[in-house]
Amino acid sequence: MSDARSDIFARIREALKVKAPKPHLKTDANPGKTSEVAKPWLPDGGETADASLAILSEQLAKLKAVLIRVPDQAAAVKAVAELASSKNWKKVAYHGHDLLRPVASGLSCETWEADATFDKQRLEGCDAGITTCESIVAQLGAILVSSATSGGRALSVLPHVHVVVAEASQVVPDLGSALALAKARHGDQMPSMLSFITGPSRTGDIERILVLGAHGPKELYLVLVG
Amino acid sequence: MSDSKAIFLKDAAVNAADGDQRAFIRKALGGYYTNRDLQKARYRDWERARDAASLAKWSAVNDLANVLEKFTANFERNGGVVHWARDAAEARAIILKIAEDAKAKAIVKSKCMTSEEIHLNDALEKAGYGVVESDLGEFIQQLRGEAPYHFVFPCMHVKREAISELFTKHLGTAPTDSPEELTMIARRHLRQLYVDADIGITGANFLVAETGQISITENEGNARLTAALPRIHIALSGIEKVVNKLDDLSVLLPMLATAGAGQPMTCYNTLYSGPRKKGECDGPEEFHIVLLDNARTRLLADPEQRDALHCIRCGACLNVCPIFKNIGGLAYGTTYQGPIGSVITPHLRGLKQWNHLSGASSLCGACTDACPVRIDLHHHLLHNRRNAAKESPTLFDRVFHHGFNFVIKRPWLFATGGRIFRATLPLLQKLPLPYMGAGMKTRDLPKAPSQSFRDQWKHQNV
Numbered sequence: 282m283s284d285a286r287s288d289i290f291a292r293i294r295e296a297l298k299v300k301a302p303k304p305h306l307k308t309d310a311n312p313g314k315t316s317e318v319a320k321p322w323l324p325d326g327g328e329t330a331d332a333s334l335a336i337l338s339e340q341l342a343k344l345k346a347v348l349i350r351v352p353d354q355a356a357a358v359k360a361v362a363e364l365a366s367s368k369n370w371k372k373v374a375y376h377g378h379d380l381l382r383p384v385a386s387g388l389s390c391e392t393w394e395a396d397a398t399f400d401k402q403r404l405e406g407c408d409a410g411i412t413t414c415e416s417i418v419a420q421l422g423a424i425l426v427s428s429a430t431s432g433g434r435a436l437s438v439l440p441h442v443h444v445v446v447a448e449a450s451q452v453v454p455d456l457g458s459a460l461a462l463a464k465a466r467h468g469d470q471m472p473s474m475l476s477f478i479t480g481p482s483r484t485g486d487i488e489r490i491l492v493l494g495a496h497g498p499k500e501l502y503l504v505l506v507g
Numbered sequence: 508m509s510d511s512k513a514i515f516l517k518d519a520a521v522n523a524a525d526g527d528q529r530a531f532i533r534k535a536l537g538g539y540y541t542n543r544d545l546q547k548a549r550y551r552d553w554e555r556a557r558d559a560a561s562l563a564k565w566s567a568v569n570d571l572a573n574v575l576e577k578f579t580a581n582f583e584r585n586g587g588v589v590h591w592a593r594d595a596a597e598a599r600a601i602i603l604k605i606a607e608d609a610k611a612k613a614i615v616k617s618k619c620m621t622s623e624e625i626h627l628n629d630a631l632e633k634a635g636y637g638v639v640e641s642d643l644g645e646f647i648q649q650l651r652g653e654a655p656y657h658f659v660f661p662c663m664h665v666k667r668e669a670i671s672e673l674f675t676k677h678l679g680t681a682p683t684d685s686p687e688e689l690t691m692i693a694r695r696h697l698r699q700l701y702v703d704a705d706i707g708i709t710g711a712n713f714l715v716a717e718t719g720q721i722s723i724t725e726n727e728g729n730a731r732l733t734a735a736l737p738r739i740h741i742a743l744s745g746i747e748k749v750v751n752k753l754d755d756l757s758v759l760l761p762m763l764a765t766a767g768a769g770q771p772m773t774c775y776n777t778l779y780s781g782p783r784k785k786g787e788c789d790g791p792e793e794f795h796i797v798l799l800d801n802a803r804t805r806l807l808a809d810p811e812q813r814d815a816l817h818c819i820r821c822g823a824c825l826n827v828c829p830i831f832k833n834i835g836g837l838a839y840g841t842t843y844q845g846p847i848g849s850v851i852t853p854h855l856r857g858l859k860q861w862n863h864l865s866g867a868s869s870l871c872g873a874c875t876d877a878c879p880v881r882i883d884l885h886h887h888l889l890h891n892r893r894n895a896a897k898e899s900p901t902l903f904d905r906v907f908h909h910g911f912n913f914v915i916k917r918p919w920l921f922a923t924g925g926r927i928f929r930a931t932l933p934l935l936q937k938l939p940l941p942y943m944g945a946g947m948k949t950r951d952l953p954k955a956p957s958q959s960f961r962d963q964w965k966h967q968n969v
């Protein structure tokens with residue numbers, strides 16, 4: 282008996298013996314790198330760093346994510362500490378990263394380096410998770426986190442609030458650049474999870490009315506240094 | 508008449524007569540239209556962006572064997588396990604075997620239409636596993652014991668009062684009419700289930716050949732939790748979901764979100780490339796993918812309609828379809844509703860039993876205009892009609908076509924027939940006409956003009 286794999290491949294090869302015409306296109310879009318070909322057609326991500334930052338802050342506001350811009354690391358520590366006390370966080374988990382350790386030690390509540398000793402039950406009980414990120418996409422207001430930059434898969438989605446601390450230089454104009462950057466950085470050793478986060482978790486499943494905080498974080502803060 | 512057709516006609520008639528429900532659906536879609544237009548306006552050229560999206564899918568589907576080989580090789584290199592299923596039964600058996608080997612008890616699922624297609628929940632429950640749908644809409648539909656109404660908005664037809672009652676009955680919570688509170692009830696209920704589940708089952712929106720990653724699009728975060736906390740992650744996907752390059756997602760992800768939900772991007776677009784890696788602190792120990800054919804290769808073998816495999820399941824064609832808005836999603840009786848469902852279901856389940864869906868269209872072309880990957884949906888409905896008439900013409904098809912052929916070749920006969928028809932129309936209006944019973948109940952025949960079109964043309968003074 283032939284196995285499923287070879288059967289399916291045989292069916293595919295047989296089916297593709299007859300060629301299908303190319304789709305009727307409005308343009309003579311020549312195949313090339315999709316993101317480069319499509320760049321002038323997609324939403325603008327900004328040509329300069331300043332333009333990108335302006336687009337980013339507009340997008341984040343529409344997504345109901347909060348952007349906090351600070352001049353330096355010390356100011357970032359202060360900003361997160363203020364956030365924690367105003368929201369009365371009791372337990373905060375963070376990713377063990379040089380940018381984040383000072384932030385964590387600046388907090389007066391219980392903190393826990395979540396990727397050192399993973400415990401999903403304990404993580405579930407945390408008020409907030411603090412992570413870094415791979416890059417930030419101005420065009421869409423999306424933050425790319427990975428299992429490498431965010432203390433694994435759960436820290437950036439299980440706690441009720443997600444705080445990302447990043448450098449302003451991590452902002453890239455568009456999705457194509459973010460994907461290319463991830464590939465250049467990790468090659469064929471991609472982190473097992475890469476996730477574009479576009480605003481706090483949301484649902485419209487009940488009467489198509491928007492509710493924030495479906496299963497993931499209800500609040501998303503981006504602390505941008507520099 | 509096939510059973511599925513009889514059920515369809517009955518349900519469609521009932522739903523179309525329910526003005527309240529129709530108004531509710533239109534209202535629910537109102538916000539979508541506004542947001543979609545706002546987001547589309549941010550594209551510097553939406554039409555050309557559609558070209559790029561269409562081309563990305565076309566080049567993968569038309570080289571499917573090579574692209575799939577590349578995807579699976581890279582998926583395995585990343586540490587995942589690939590399974591192949593020719594049909595639904597094989598896919599169910601594979602997943603049951605993984606669950607059995609893992610001695611699993613609790614399974615949590617995120618939204619996966621392919622699992623609806625293979626009736627996976629039934630099979631798992633029969634085998635004694637607890638299965639919970641974690642997507643809010645799917646969770647509500649699971650409690651209701653009903654199939655999804657719309658493959659992107661599964662419970663868009665359910666009013667909040669009904670959801671509140673449902674939660675009171677099943678979860679023992681206090682009644683509320685706030686969507687926010689209802690969402691929080693589900694959130695609280697499901698959180699512990701992720702933590703306790705042994706297996707997480709998800710779908711996949713794209714399979715990236717170049718890197719062996721799978722891409723999952725969602726808004727709630729439930730898929731991310733499903734793929735983060737349980738010990739085993741199983742993804743179930745149709746073989747047509749592949750794309751060549753990671754870079755192709757730079758067009759497909761935003762367009763999927765804009766066309767389908769009026770968003771710039773959905774909240775989470777996540778790429779998975781294997782189980783937990785060395786040095787990572789969480790994530791599953793095993794990552795399986797089940798690649799399903801289930802008659803997709805039959806659709807592939809039809810070059811005329813092969814582009815239906817480009818579908819990225821955004822749901823845009825449903826949202827704009829006048830038929831969908833009037834008869835609702837459940838009447839279709841299919842896994843995939845609306846125009847795309849009407850196109851592919853006859854291929855997946857048999858043209859004979861499902862050709863009636865080819866008629867469930869006003870041929871307005873709104874679906875084709877809405878489709879981000881430019882699938883020629885309304886023409887495919889016509890192609891299916893033609894194929895059905897060729898394959899097994901009904902008596903009506905045969906008699907009518909022969910008759911029509913005979914008459915149209917003889918202008919004098921055509922004119923005489925027209926004259927008789929105009930003269931007797933008032934009489935015909937009083938008689939119960941065959942084939943027109945249902946239509947006549949809600950419509951009046953117009954009055955016959957005094958002259959035929961050809962006479963009017965001849966005597967016009969232009």
Ligand code: SF4
Binds near residue numbers: 824
């Ligand atoms: S056919 Fe096109 S519009 Fe319809 S769901 Fe598929 S991709 Fe979307």
